[in-house]
Amino acid sequence: GAGVSQSPRYKVAKRGQDVALRCDPISGHVSLFWYQQALGQGPEFLTYFQNEAQLDKSGLPSDRFFAERPEGSVSTLKIQRTQQEDSAVYLCASSLMTAGETQYFGPGTRLLVL
């Protein structure tokens, strides 16, 4: 595809529900990143994949957050037992190779937990 795509674009969940957010990176991009953006704030790093390997997950806020990229392309960010503080925009980005390159961002998934 032409750019990074994410689905769904909007998600409303009841507290305690599990959610799964999908990211389709630019074809051929090796690196994939997830960020969380709270209202009025800049994005904050969650996790990073190089191909299928999760090289950095230091930004995941709790063990309720889990990300995978099993075939080195599409990635899924899963949040278990959602809490109200999980409400945010979740951004996915990809870059062609590794560190030092421009990251291309998707439109984000806006998650609202009631």
Add this chain to the structure above:
Amino acid sequence: KQEVTQIPAALSVPEGENLVLNCSFTDSAIYNLQWFRQDPGKGLTSLLLIQSSQREQTSGRLNASLDKSSGRSTLYIAASQPGDSATYLCAVRPLGNTGTASKLTFGTGTRLQVTL
């Protein structure tokens, strides 16, 4: 821990004015610095990327400078237009190995409005 600050938080200017957005960071050990634009409800669009060895980058009406030793970057927008209205974010990438050097640390952004 790297902290990135952007001043001002919001800015309103009349069309045609030149303007400067500021970004400061606490740890000068950076690999590069990137400026992004974010429109409401949209993702981030990369505007300019400055490597740590560079002093500035230009693209059209945009010019970004980097003073790594003082921990500062500026984004200069010439002859502003209403279409420039958006939130502008700067982000720094740290030095380090492939894993740790990949995450960007963002500022909170400057919300720009260019009026007719």
